[in-house]
Amino acid sequence: MANYPLWKRLLVIGICVIGTIIMLPNVFYGRVETANDAREAVARGAELTPELERDMALWPGWLPSRLINLGLDLRGGAHVLVQVQTQEVHAEQLEGLWPDLRDKLRDLREQVGSVRRLDAGPEELRIRIGSAAGMDAALKAAQEVAKPVFSITGTGAREFEARVEGDQLVVTLTDAQKTALDQRTMQQSLEIIRRRVDEAGTREPSIQRQGTDRILVQVPGVGSAEELLEIIGKTARLSFHGVVNRSTDPNVRPGLDEEVLPSMDEEGVFYVVDKRAVVTGEQLVDSQPSFDQNGRPAVTFRFNPSGGAAFGQYTSENIGNPFAIVLDNQVISAPVIQSHIAGGSGIITGSFTPDESARLAILLRAGALPAEIVVLEQRTVGPELGADSVRSGGMAALVAFVGVMAFMIAVYGFFGIIASFGMVMNIVLLVALMTVLGATLTMPGIAGLVLSIGMAVDANVLIFERIREELKTARGLARAIDLGFEKASSPILDGNLTTLIAAGILYAMGGGPVRGFGITLALGLFCSMFTAITLSRLIIATWYDWKRPKTVVI
Amino acid sequence: MRHLRLISDNPNIDFFKPMRFWLAISALGVLLTLVLVPLRGLNYGVDFLGGTLILAEFSEHRDIGEYREALDSLGLGEVAVTEASGGSGGQVVLMRIGNSADSASTQAEVVPKVQGKLNATFPGAKYLQVDNVGGKVSGELVYTGVLAVALALLAIMAYVWLRFEWQFALGAVISLLHDVIVTIGVFSLLQLQFDLTIVAALLTIIGFSINDTVVVFDRVRENLRKYKKMPLKEVMNLALNETLSRTFMTVFTVLIALASLLFFGGPVVFGFAFATIFGVVIGTYSSIWVASAIVLWLGVKRDWATKGESKAGTQFGAGKA
Numbered sequence: 001m002a003n004y005p006l007w008k009r010l011l012v013i014g015i016c017v018i019g020t021i022i023m024l025p026n027v028f029y030g031r032v033e034t035a036n037d038a039r040e041a042v043a044r045g046a047e048l049t050p051e052l053e054r055d056m057a058l059w060p061g062w063l064p065s066r067l068i069n070l071g072l073d074l075r076g077g078a079h080v081l082v083q084v085q086t087q088e089v090h091a092e093q094l095e096g097l098w099p100d101l102r103d104k105l106r107d108l109r110e111q112v113g114s115v116r117r118l119d120a121g122p123e124e125l126r127i128r129i130g131s132a133a134g135m136d137a138a139l140k141a142a143q144e145v146a147k148p149v150f151s152i153t154g155t156g157a158r159e160f161e162a163r164v165e166g167d168q169l170v171v172t173l174t175d176a177q178k179t180a181l182d183q184r185t186m187q188q189s190l191e192i193i194r195r196r197v198d199e200a201g202t203r204e205p206s207i208q209r210q211g212t213d214r215i216l217v218q219v220p221g222v223g224s225a226e227e228l229l230e231i232i233g234k235t236a237r238l239s240f241h242g243v244v245n246r247s248t249d250p251n252v253r254p255g256l257d258e259e260v261l262p263s264m265d266e267e268g269v270f271y272v273v274d275k276r277a278v279v280t281g282e283q284l285v286d287s288q289p290s291f292d293q294n295g296r297p298a299v300t301f302r303f304n305p306s307g308g309a310a311f312g313q314y315t316s317e318n319i320g321n322p323f324a325i326v327l328d329n330q331v332i333s334a335p336v337i338q339s340h341i342a343g344g345s346g347i348i349t350g351s352f353t354p355d356e357s358a359r360l361a362i363l364l365r366a367g368a369l370p371a372e373i374v375v376l377e378q379r380t381v382g383p384e385l386g387a388d389s390v391r392s393g394g395m396a397a398l399v400a401f402v403g404v405m406a407f408m409i410a411v412y413g414f415f416g417i418i419a420s421f422g423m424v425m426n427i428v429l430l431v432a433l434m435t436v437l438g439a440t441l442t443m444p445g446i447a448g449l450v451l452s453i454g455m456a457v458d459a460n461v462l463i464f465e466r467i468r469e470e471l472k473t474a475r476g477l478a479r480a481i482d483l484g485f486e487k488a489s490s491p492i493l494d495g496n497l498t499t500l501i502a503a504g505i506l507y508a509m510g511g512g513p514v515r516g517f518g519i520t521l522a523l524g525l526f527c528s529m530f531t532a533i534t535l536s537r538l539i540i541a542t543w544y545d546w547k548r549p550k551t552v553v554i
Numbered sequence: 555m556r557h558l559r560l561i562s563d564n565p566n567i568d569f570f571k572p573m574r575f576w577l578a579i580s581a582l583g584v585l586l587t588l589v590l591v592p593l594r595g596l597n598y599g600v601d602f603l604g605g606t607l608i609l610a611e612f613s614e615h616r617d618i619g620e621y622r623e624a625l626d627s628l629g630l631g632e633v634a635v636t637e638a639s640g641g642s643g644g645q646v647v648l649m650r651i652g653n654s655a656d657s658a659s660t661q662a663e664v665v666p667k668v669q670g671k672l673n674a675t676f677p678g679a680k681y682l683q684v685d686n687v688g689g690k691v692s693g694e695l696v697y698t699g700v701l702a703v704a705l706a707l708l709a710i711m712a713y714v715w716l717r718f719e720w721q722f723a724l725g726a727v728i729s730l731l732h733d734v735i736v737t738i739g740v741f742s743l744l745q746l747q748f749d750l751t752i753v754a755a756l757l758t759i760i761g762f763s764i765n766d767t768v769v770v771f772d773r774v775r776e777n778l779r780k781y782k783k784m785p786l787k788e789v790m791n792l793a794l795n796e797t798l799s800r801t802f803m804t805v806f807t808v809l810i811a812l813a814s815l816l817f818f819g820g821p822v823v824f825g826f827a828f829a830t831i832f833g834v835v836i837g838t839y840s841s842i843w844v845a846s847a848i849v850l851w852l853g854v855k856r857d858w859a860t861k862g863e864s865k866a867g868t869q870f871g872a873g874k875a
Contacts, residue, residue, distance in 0.1 A: 380684040392820035399814035454811030491772040495765035502761035509702040
């Protein structure tokens with residue numbers, strides 16, 4: 001069996017050694033994590049305190065320090081799946097088109113007669129045209145208002161589509177425009193949620209887009225999903241409006257281009273405000289939690305130059321009038337303008353707690369979400385349960401390990417020891433591979449790992465049983481070993497490939513923890529093929545060349 | 555030195571003698587499940603049913619009814635409260651609240667409402683796990699779960715068809731379907747919680763069972779080439795006997811691993827471990843008495859290696875041999 005070239009031996013040994021080195025930090029998880037955190041703090045420019053130095057000394061810097069990702073179910077944290085209401089943006093776009101279209105049609109009054117907008121769903125703009133003869137002109141006007149979308153492909157697709165239904169002119173968004181809008185809405189939402197979560201200073205958050213209109217946010221270490229939702233769930237659209245009237249009647253009728261908004265703090269109080277905002281949150285450049293003169297929590301803000309100019313002009317023209325600060329369609333407060341406010345900065349007071357003012361400042365800094373989001377799924381795992389799972393998973397793995405090893409040695413003797421060594425290497429390589437690939441270990445993942453301890457020896461069993469059979473035909477030990485490995489390879493390949501199909505589907509279809517199980521199972525199969533076939537064959541061949549046994553008990 | 559043997563070195567068991575009996579048992583199991591599941595239903599977890607699950611630890615021990623009363627007073631959905639094991643000295647309580655309204659936004663409000671009530675009524679609650687799944691997502695999870703199992707079966711059938719013959723593919727897939735159905739039946743019978751991890755378990759069972767089946771099929775194929783004149787029934791019996799030792803070994807090692815998962819793995823993986831243990835046993839059984847029996851019943855064309863030797867091949871049916 002001297003047909004093992006040196007490079008092959010070195011390759012196999014090299015893989016095992018490198019795998020062990022990469023896996024090693026995971027054995028000292030707590031230590032390495034503390035040391036990594038300390039190093040990161042220093043790299044970010046923290047002062048080098050004796051404490052940090054001591055933490056850094058826990059794990060030498062020249063050793064690999066990358067750790068396997070623990071899933072939320074193992075380290076505790078919050079998981080929230082939200083849906084972005086993209087159709088809101090469609091309605092807004094149509095709403096934005098209406099003033100232009102109204103003006104265009106007004107200019108054509110002689111041809112089209114009276115023009116009246118009808119109540120319609122959010123996805124269309126429906127206008128009744130007075131004179132049927134002017135319909136063509138109205139349609140033409142509507143089509144002129146619709147501008148082409150700029151897209152990378154260069155096809156100048158239109159934003160809006162106008163058609164005639166009886167005496168009504170119907171304007172809708174084109175499909176191309178809807179797709180483009182949805183894409184933009186999702187990108188903005190992702191970006192803003194990411195900024196908000198980062199601003200809140202949580203550790204290693206994962207923010208992913210799922211499907212067409214969903215976002216999955218996973219944050220380890222957050223106490224509960226509600227806490228996370230306080231940060232990401234609010235639209236946080238801020239605007240400043242002139243106040244027309246204050247009322248306690250919810251059915252008060254607003255005038256043209258006015259709207260009624262409820263007060264946030266005062267029950268049963270409503271404000272009639274100008275629909276058009278003087279300044280919006282988009283023109284904010286900074287916002288910080290603060291306290292007002294009376295020591296109550298407040299939020300300061302600063303506008304960009306154009307916002308500051310608009311704000312300054314409005315305040316100088318409206319001294320003595322109330323001014324509504326509106327957040328997500330609720331009036332936070334409506335102070336009376338005391339003087340011209342130049343410089344573009346100000347302060348919002350309301351009945352906040354210090355926590356609320358800090359959160360509002362984060363929301364304003366990160367910007368408003370383009371559309372409302374709806375929570376589809378929220379999950380919280382407490383850190384205690386996570387730690388429990390790690391402990392019990394580790395225990396199960398250890399017992400499985402010792403049990404299978406003892407059984408293999410009892411059945412196959414010396415060959416069982418070789419198989420057990422292969423099994424140890426299998427787990428080592430699997431953990432190393434998951435560390436390198438950045439795969440996440442979840443509780444079902446640990447179950448997959450424990451299961452692969454049991455399955456990993458299957459290939460060895462197939463080979464050893466085959467060697468046993470081949471020994472019966474008595475063509476010598478060397479030949480029996482060769483034939484055993486050779487003939488067992490076909491069922492091993494078929495068996496593993498079919499299991500891989502199941503693992504692949506688990507990965508593709510499962511979300512979160514189940515996906516983690518699929519990854520572990522699939523990677524475990526690759527590792528076990530290597531350890532059970534390549535590695536144990538090398539060990540057996542080396543042993544044979546060294547001892548030259550005439551026969552063996554297997 | 556004599557090593558441990560699970561079975562004798564040269565087993566010579568006639569597996570197909572009680573074939574009709576076992577096939578009838580299997581058919582009965584499948585039929586019973588198909589009747590049982592609509593009648594008794596499955597104990598779906600929050601993943602599939604939607605709703606809220608709260609696992610909390612309280613410093614004081616109380617009657618479970620007190621928690622139920624507190625939750626009922628909120629008038630949400632159907633409330634189920636059970637005591638769970640674990641925790642550090644306190645009382646661990648598992649509360650499940652069904653989806654009352656389908657609206658996603660009201661669903662998300664259930665959690666703060668419930669936690670507010672619990673905190674007010676029983677101070678010092680520590681929340682170990684809180685899950686809230688809206689009706690929309692839970693419906694999709696059911697759909698993807700079913701789709702995953704169906705896709706796995708189809709993909710495996712295609713693979714076995716490619717590597718073997720259609721008779722083998724059919725036998726393998728019917729036996730896998732049998733494993734999945736009977737496992738679901740046991741979950742319905744014992745009313746064990748059926749959630750996403752159980753779907754993962756079903757796919758694992760499929761993976762294990764097909765592995766076992768393929769090892770047997772592979773040996774049948776090898777023996778068909780080796781013993782050209784031997785009747786199919788004997789060829790298959792020989793293959794089953796030759797692989798029996800390996801079958802037992804693998805089942806045993808996997809069961810050792812799974813048993814340690816069942817006993818030491820904690821509540822999160824208990825259902826998974828249970829399903830997989832049952833599935834491994836049933837999968838091994840079905841490799842022999844369902845998959846192989848169906849192949850034997852369908853017969854196999856024996857002209858893999860020697861194309862043209864006998865053009866029509868030799869068909870062997872179960873009745874003839």
